[in-house]
Amino acid sequence: MALPEPRSGGEDGAWTVDADDRRHEILSVARRDGMVTVTAIAHTLAVSQETVRRDLRALEELGLVRRVQGGAHPVESAGYETTLAARARRYVPQKTRIAAAAADLLGEAETVFIDEGFTPQLIAEALPENRPLTVITASLATACRMAGRKTAQVILLGGRVRGGTMATVDHWATGMLREFVIDLAYIGANGISREYGLTTPDPAVGEVxxxxxxxxxxxVLIGIHTKFGSVSFCRFAEPSQFEAIVTDTALPSAEAQRYALLGPQVIRV
Structure with a gap:
């Protein structure tokens, strides 16, 4: 990590960094690595862990990070969104369990919408191969993975391709969707909140x-525990619109119960 230029120097030549620069560096590391730990950033910036904790509280109040034990995750916003590649590196065992549990909810559905993102890709792979399915998706990666199945008919939504997520958006995609009646939709979100609903950084993605x-x-809503309590830029749905929410056991049971009171079954795996 490149450190900012010294704001001032003591007699021994040691550099010091003001709070704004320090918080900028902390946020940059969190967004680059997907997480920042108190211990590591305190060592790198040569400040106390309590100073880092104060900085993280300040960043959380601005809606830029979400604190967890020992550190913080960046919150996705209109100015920042993780790439598909980054999502494929984090919490893979938990996302794999979520995908398997979500696929078990297929029931008698014959037409399925698979959202963009890494966990939805895992859901597509977990769907049964011994029965015919029509899969509609905006995700190029999911379309490629499913196209080789003899029992799957794959419909890829047209539109502008977003490089970070390799998925299509805009009126071409939404126009195609308006012509369909789909049995089941697997939907992800960048933020899941009881107060603000389901959010995503990009309005075009939110509309799809x-x-x-x-x-x-x-x-069916799917999301790793870090999505809960986070809020991004564009609201596109409410938790009450879903029959089920599938997440991992790191979401506290008390919080899961609060979401269940809104209507959906909450499955923690």
């Missing part, structure tokens, strides 16, 4: 998700 929900009879 919203249209997929409108075009589907059943809806």
């Amino acid at each position: 998700k919203a249209q997929a929900i409108r075009s589907s009879r059943r809806h």
